Amino acid sequence: MRVGLFVTCLTDSMFPEAGKATVTLLERLGIDVAFPASQGCCGQMHVNSGFPRDAVPMIRSFVDAFEGFEYIVAPSGSCVGSIRHQHEGVARKHGDAGLVRDVQETAPRVLELTEFVTDVLGLEDVGAVFPHRVAYHASCHSLRVAGIGDRPYRLLEHVQGLELLQHTGADQCCGFGGTFSVKNSDVSTAMAEDKARAVAAVMPEFLVSVDSSCLMNIGGALSKSGSSIRTMHLAEVLAAGGS
Numbered sequence: 147m148r149v150g151l152f153v154t155c156l157t158d159s160m161f162p163e164a165g166k167a168t169v170t171l172l173e174r175l176g177i178d179v180a181f182p183a184s185q186g187c188c189g190q191m192h193v194n195s196g197f198p199r200d201a202v203p204m205i206r207s208f209v210d211a212f213e214g215f216e217y218i219v220a221p222s223g224s225c226v227g228s229i230r231h232q233h234e235g236v237a238r239k240h241g242d243a244g245l246v247r248d249v250q251e252t253a254p255r256v257l258e259l260t261e262f263v264t265d266v267l268g269l270e271d272v273g274a275v276f277p278h279r280v281a282y283h284a285s286c287h288s289l290r291v292a293g294i295g296d297r298p299y300r301l302l303e304h305v306q307g308l309e310l311l312q313h314t315g316a317d318q319c320c321g322f323g324g325t326f327s328v329k330n331s332d333v334s335t336a337m338a339e340d341k342a343r344a345v346a347a348v349m350p351e352f353l354v355s356v357d358s359s360c361l362m363n364i365g366g367a368l369s370k371s372g373s374s375i376r377t378m379h380l381a382e383v384l385a386a387g388g389s
Contacts, residue, residue, distance in 0.1 A: 223288020
């Protein structure tokens with residue numbers, strides 16, 4: 147099985163531990179992971195900001211970088227959702243027929259990490275040990291665009307020693323939304339503060355998600371409020387304590 151890691155821009159530049167944990171987990175599960183050095187941005191930010199034409203070279207670069215891989219795994223529901231649900235439309239409107247065919251062949255092979263572990267490997271218990279109180283934030287794009295459903299919960303429920311807490315509005319937006327948080331900073335800040343209060347109310351040690359972008363936004367609000375709650379990508383939890 148040839149598996150390529152699409153690490154994503156945000157993970158590569160700001161949250162490298164999530165990418166490393168993804169590799170650690172997959173290798174522990176017997177997967178030989180390759181990292182195509184030519185990979186770059188998936189173009190989601192450009193599409194969502196109203197510049198889809200600028201994303202065309204990125205889409206072409208993505209399909210070229212991951213040609214030949216049976217599966218392409220990413221630690222980001224947001225980027226996976228963009229690839230599966232935006233790339234073809236952008237390629238069709240601004241690209242060419244060849245790029246559309248390439249996207250149609252590539253996009254179905256792109257899976258968010260929890261999809262790959264549960265659906266392809268058929269696992270829910272990955273041998274992780276994480277003896278902490280944990281709350282989970284279901285990011286908008288992972289839930290509503292990528293459609294990963296309850297897979298993260300199922301994996302967390304099998305982590306040894308972990309106490310999974312339920313907070314109000316676990317599936318509600320944290321307010322990040324990429325450039326939304328820049329263009330509408332007051333609204334974004336208020337949403338993040340609401341989320342942070344809901345998380346803090348159940349007193350977890352860690353807030354976990356499959357999207358580092360959301361964790362960055364909520365983590366900022368938690369930090370500003372003086373909370374000791376730490377944010378952590380789900381891949382780091384699943385990679386913890388295994389042999």
